[in-house]
Amino acid sequence: MALTRIGLAGLAVMGQNLALNIAEKGFPISVYNRTTSKVDETVQRAKVEGNLPVFGFHDPASFVSSIQKPRVVIMLVKAGAPVDQTIATLAAHLDQGDCIVDGGNEWYENTERREKAMEERGLLYLGMGVSGGEEGARNGPSLMPGGSFEAYKYIEDILLKVAAQVPDSGPCVTYIGKGGSGNFVKMVHNGIEYGDMQLIAEAYDVLKSVGKLTNSELHQVFSEWNKGELLSFLIEITADIFGIKDDKGEGYLVDKVLDKTGMKGTGKWTVQQAAELSVAAPTIEASLDSRFLSGLKDERVEASKIFQGDYSTGLPVDKAQLIEDVRQALYASKICSYAQGMNIIKAKSSEKGWGLNLGELARIWKGGCIIRAIFLDRIKKAYDRNPNLANLLVDPEFAQEIIDRQAAWRRVVCLAINNGVSTPGMSASLAYFDSYRRDRLPANLVQAQRDYFGAHTYERVDMPGSFHTEWFKIARNSKI
């Protein structure tokens, strides 16, 4: 048997789909899983889906031996300890110069630890974010490889074919940078996705709870929105969701879905890293908190009995105006969310010396992944105009878009507030904009307080230096 071009270990849905994608693009692939039935299942799928060149192995030794040198093995196993176990299994059979690629949602420091450990054994290592879910893995994901550049070159030709292809933009893959940068960027991408989903949920909530739109009308609205500046995978699937009836009873399926969300760990990590890096990311925080609060379903039901009553204003709502306002509020909030995500990446890139290209990141997210959207093209253009852009909000085109939409944004958030509808993502985004654009914030009082009780000192607006005032003594004296 001729040697295969690459190997893949870990054959849950994502692993299977990625393996079939790689094979379909013309690269013979070896596959392995600790549970052997998964191997057989994958080989069978390959046969059915076009006699794709997928070769199954039940033991790690023959699996590794089947791959041409320098060997590259992609792992798609659960993050954490399972990755370490799989590495140990594979490394026992790999040779100097071979490479392991971790395709899971791994914590970036684990990747850096592993890259270092592998280097000591003469092996190369990449942490590669894979975005797009099971459908993306099968037909073209967005890929974010970081770590050994040499290892990246081994598989660049494969990745360029396997990644999602966007006309005028190219394959949705690029070498991200050193160390755990690929995983870090994937993590923040997921955090941005949390924000997008929360903002869309709030748009739905306002339209449904305040505007009283039916699911049929919502289907229409989101379908329409998907033809304009909000054109994106998430808006598309949202329109689809509102069009689907319940196969187990009357009415629409979306109304039967329990309002309780699950989550992976990447949203949490993003929020924690924003705090670590001193980057404000209130929209992403609001989306994570909303998932936490949704998880308290039983508590919320009890609380709703205590806080019952009609919170609505009872005022008539102009539906068409509301729809347009919500669309604008959603778009403006989205700009803030991406500004925050990009700033997290920029801060970490700076701290680690990764030298990441933010415009390129926006480009590779345009296809394959969950957040693919026409919006990303405009982000790329913003960073092309100014690679050192301090914040997307001050890109001249985005700034103008925010100015054009802020009146609608303010109307929507206030309408929600006055009707007791929570819009944590939209209101956090608006507060973020209103804090960022003000040259004077009330932090002077906070710093005065800190100097009062802890002698933390303060700076002055009118002269350089660090100052401390005995506020307590002066205040006591003036009271006599």
Added chain:
Amino acid sequence: MALTRIGLAGLAVMGQNLALNIAEKGFPISVYNRTTSKVDETVQRAKAEGNLPVYGFHDPASFVKSIQKPRVVIMLVKAGAPVDQTIATLAAHLEQGDCIIDGGNEWYENTERREKAMEERGLLYLGMGVSGGEEGARNGPSLMPGGSFEAYKYVEDIVLKVAAQVPDSGPCVTYIGKGGSGNFVKMVHNGIEYGDMQLISEAYDVLKSVGKLTNSELHQVFSEWNKGELLSFLIEITADIFGIKDEHGDGYLVDKVLDKTGMKGTGKWTVQQAAELSVAAPTIEASLDSRFLSGLKDERVEASKIFQGDYYSTGSPVDKAQLVEDVRQALYASKICSYAQGMNIIKAKSAEKGWGLNLGELARIWKGGCIIRAIFLDRIKKAYDRNPGLASLLVDPEFAQEIMDRQAAWRRVVCLAINNGVSTPGMSASLAYFDSYRRDRLPANLVQAQRDYFGAHTYERVDMPGSFHTEWFKIARNISNN
């Protein structure tokens, strides 16, 4: 020379002040610092402040030997590596059964690691949060010791005297619980403090930017607020701040202070732990983010040139008296949300670690000595006394009623701020938190449907048990093809 009752190592301001406090309460104390001039300085201060029984030592060996057994040494050094270094220095001279107490703002897991390491050497260890700043340390802080209960008993009589004393409530100290619980509780307390300060600054911002109150009027307003439900140290000092003129020039000093805040690490840790524990803490997050954004002064000045213009102001006249009252109510309601979040973080960690923390008792010991001391804390204690298993402060019957009574004002204030382009991240996050928590139906059904659509993450149904997956894509394509 007779042996002293206790020792203290680390003589920056906090260390010096705490040492003098302990001595003043009648407990002879030995003090040590690596930089010997600090030792002499402390001894000199003790002499000047009342010939207090403070004994200085320039080397660790004689310092440790001077303390009666079982010896207890409090460390007040910078968190992290300096603590480990100080422990190594002291442990070389301590004996079985002796105890070390870390009084810094330490990360709780470091305390647990150290407690375990000390245990292996036959030593006891406590991580003790100390709140109240330099003034609190000198005159009576709030103390949060956690770790070895045996070690706590060694110093209980001292800390009961040294802690702030609140009439009808007692000394502001209690044994918190095992492991790093003392440090964890202190950390969250600091996070709550961040929230309090942010909310107060937003009240100021609305009153100044929208209501156009002068500093003299603000001084009056906060002084008045300090006589009611908002009575607290932070409101008191805020009133003071607005009354102070600038000695370097015309006008009030507060207007000359640069709007850029510094911070320690505890606010960050609190936000990170909330995320780790899956506890929503948007008010505390907003306060941390506000500090980050304040730190971007240069960027903000540039941004303000791009987004200039007075198109934010509604121009409508504002009823000052009504606004002052509305802001007071909004501040109080937001504060309830902030404390609900802080208590929930502590509750979640207590459950995870099996610490069995008493939340009402925590509120009690924060009533004096610390920065967040407030009459409000008495009402929190009563809430947990009524129901120790309270899911959230929001659903305590009295707090629930207070929120209901104030929500109209709260909504008016947040909307007024929005329509005038004034950011109130803490107040709006608190309101959104309340409005999310009190609703039995949230739009998370859509989020979960989306997750099932693109990742087969499954969903639950409102009408039947079980876990479900739907082939949304296939069904949608079939529908649109018909």
